[in-house]
Amino acid sequence: MQLHFHKTELHLKETFSIAYGNYDKRDALVVKLSHLGKDGYGECVAINYYGINLEDFVLKLKEIQPRIENQKIIHPKEFFAFLEQFQLHHFLLSALDCAYWDLFGKLENKSFSGINQLENKTLAESSITISIAEIDEQIRKIENSSWNKFKVKCNGFNLKNTEKLLNLNRNIALDANASFTKEDCLFIQETPGFQKLMYIEQPLEIGNFGILKNGNSVNWMADEDCQDLTFLEKLKPYYSSINIKLMKCGGLTPALEMISEAKKLGYKIMLGCMTESSIGISAGCALAGLLDFADLDGANLISNDYAKGSFVENGRIQLSEKPGLGIEFLL
Helix, strand or coil: CCCEEEEEEEEEEEEEECCCEEEEEEEEEEEEEEEEEEEEEEEEEEEECCCCHHHHHHHHHHHHHHHHHHCCCCHHHHHHHHCCCCCHHHHHHHHHHHHHHHHHHHHHEEEEEHHHHHHECCCCCCCCHHHHHCHHHHHHHHCCCCCEEEEEEECCCHHHHHHHHHCCCCCEEEEECCCCCCCHHHHHHHHHHHHHHHHHHHCCHHHHHHHCCCCCCEEEEECCCCCCCCHHHHHHCCCCCCEHHHHHCCCHHHHHHHHHHHCCCCCEEEECCCCHHHHHHHHHCCCHCCCCCECCHHHHEECCCCCCCCCCCCCCCCCCCCCCCCCCEEC
16 A cells, blocks of 8 residues: 655635634645555645644654555554554544545445445535625625525624524524633523524534533534544533534544444534545545535635545535545546
8 A cells, every 4th residue: 555645725715714713725635545556535634723734744644654555455444443553633544544445445346335334315415604704795695695504604693693694594503613602602592593593503612611501492513622522421411413523533434433422322413524625525425324414515615626526516415426435636
């Protein structure tokens, strides 16, 4: 098996504004695993509020490259267990795990769904992200969109703006990116009407969820508060939904385990993304049949997608029928 990797840039179609800052591009690291003429692809991106440094990842890959290249082809779950010895950052672990799932499926001539015996009779519909802007601009984008579900970014809670969004009678979710106050959340919990929102994602700063109530009419969704499987039990009294991201939890292998455990605990599950090309989005789409919500619009927001595979069109997830994750690299 050969390991190749390189850094690149993802350019956004328009400035992406969230509570954490404004972005026109994202640095990305593409990982390729090759064997017997087949190539598997994975990807991770630099997110500043996660403290990601892709140069550190490149150095780590160079360090472990001989060990990876000497590894024989085994089942992806066994390969993940092999990777765990290196104590990799979850973002980098995800890139390698997804690349191996893609490679293994191509070698076996089976799709990810076929390998894992997943049924895809009903696929979650993806939202599209509406970044921070004046409320009239956000509403204009929603009204002019052919998508059905919208995740509206907020920088603080604004009652009048939220009421305007609710009056649109569209499928609206709010993503606070930790910008709400405890007083905001108590008001939302105690005031009728907010149950019309699909969910409210990560309302408070990490670790401040103690005033939230699961079982209330509001669907509180944990994002940064829920990093991996170990967080599920303690968050249950406070959150009714979780946002799983492949880079956040370490890839498809831990995501499958996390989804299984979250379902047992009664959570609603969303698979989210960051600003990713069709490499990352194809990996996320592979889990669409297991989800209640999806937020897989990352490739739709960039202007220089360098891959193709599964994709999202007006919110509808179109799964590739090709082996592995169905990823083709275009550069």
